[in-house]
Amino acid sequence: MPRTIGSYSQNTRTLVRQSAERLFARHGYAAVSMRQLASDVGVQVGTIYNYTKDKQALLFAIMSEHMTELLQAWSREWQSTDPIDQLSQFLNFHLDYHLARRDAVFIAYMELRNLDAANFEEIETLRRQYEDALEQILIAGKSAKAFDIADTRITTLAIIGMLTEVVTWYRPDGRLKLDEVKSHYREMVLRMVMPQTR
Amino acid sequence: MPRTIGSYSQNTRTLVRQSAERLFARHGYAAVSMRQLASDVGVQVGTIYNYTKDKQALLFAIMSEHMTELLQAWSREWQSTDPIDQLSQFLNFHLDYHLARRDAVFIAYMELRNLDAANFEEIETLRRQYEDALEQILIAGKSAKAFDIADTRITTLAIIGMLTEVVTWYRPDGRLKLDEVKSHYREMVLRMVMPQTR
DNA sequence: GTCTATATTAAGATAGAC
DNA sequence: GTCTATCTTAATATAGAC
Numbered sequence A, B: 001m002p003r004t005i006g007s008y009s010q011n012t013r014t015l016v017r018q019s020a021e022r023l024f025a026r027h028g029y030a031a032v033s034m035r036q037l038a039s040d041v042g043v044q045v046g047t048i049y050n051y052t053k054d055k056q057a058l059l060f061a062i063m064s065e066h067m068t069e070l071l072q073a074w075s076r077e078w079q080s081t082d083p084i085d086q087l088s089q090f091l092n093f094h095l096d097y098h099l100a101r102r103d104a105v106f107i108a109y110m111e112l113r114n115l116d117a118a119n120f121e122e123i124e125t126l127r128r129q130y131e132d133a134l135e136q137i138l139i140a141g142k143s144a145k146a147f148d149i150a151d152t153r154i155t156t157l158a159i160i161g162m163l164t165e166v167v168t169w170y171r172p173d174g175r176l177k178l179d180e181v182k183s184h185y186r187e188m189v190l191r192m193v194m195p196q197t198r
Numbered sequence C: 001g002t003c004t005a006t007a008t009t010a011a012g013a014t015a016g017a018c
Numbered sequence D: 001g002t003c004t005a006t007c008t009t010a011a012t013a014t015a016g017a018c
Helices: A012-027 A034-041 A055-077 A083-100 A102-110 A117-143 A152-164 A178-193 B012-027 B034-041 B055-077 B083-100 B102-110 B117-143 B152-164 B178-193
Strands: none
Touching: A012 A034, A012 A055, A012 A102, A055 A083, A055 A102, A055 A117, A083 A102, A083 A117, A083 A152, A083 A178, A117 A152, A152 A178, A152 B152, A152 B178, A178 B152, A178 B178, B012 B034, B012 B055, B012 B102, B055 B083, B055 B102, B055 B117, B083 B102, B083 B117, B083 B152, B083 B178, B117 B152, B152 B178
């Protein structure tokens, strides 16, 4: 039987990337050896170096592409001009995207310490851009008096912290369905930012 | 000049512990070698093994003592019976305690992957107890109709996620004073749980 | 593109002298 | 209690054959 083009066998570059992402997320960058990675891919260690300059480049590629794709995906996603809708869209987008890419997310949050100084700066810039995307929504909503927020920066960080924490415990077969989780978070975040009469 | 008892020179056991906590927090458990640790303490590597069975025992001791002390400190702290006061006390306590012990906190959140299975279970149990301490406050407040909370477990995790995230960015010389940070978070959390008329 | 073999360095841990 | 010396294993990375 002839090989179906590009279907049966993934190329090694892809496999290296997938294995690295999974292993780094599970055991941590520093704890994973190039031999372990090679064994997981199913090649010998020398082969890995055909696809990456060194171990650091592998980590940086994973984090950098993750952050870039995250920013691109959000820029494609958002459209509404109503502050509340924008915020809801962001919450849904963030949870969907992060839960679908748990390994990359985990790495992006946990492995900052293991980046070279130059690589660290680049990733931090991207992360900052993502935080700013949310803060812009809060700022616009505050100007329009749709939101009542004392400090948009703090609120931005609080919301992202609270949302990202979901990645550490959510399981598809857990007590709550994803839609329930999303609606709970939507309610909590809206309460945080909407004008109140207490 | 005679040595002042217990003042000038800390004993090696203490130094090993302090160095390990700082180095593990900065570089990650897996990335720190016993030689690096010894050098930081100012002894040779053989000496380290007079104070720990192995590297894993060092990590477990740091995490286990941190979690135990955290739980003890909270049990000493809380007293009020009014739900809103209890929650405010928890927020203040959590931020004060976590910001004062950033290294241990960082390790306790980042290095779970590097614990042996048995050690992991033990730490998870302690962490769960701490989460439960907050959830008990929310449950009691909900029963007393002081709080309006759809799902106390989700709200517990959201609050802890949002508070702990502060550790990653707060700096004593930053834009906001600690008291300002605390009051912003108090406001956000109270909005999340208080009955609303929107 | 992958393998084997190897260079080099460093890791965790222990034994025994002082 | 600390040091030096050492065992053993494993790490990153490269060279060169197939």
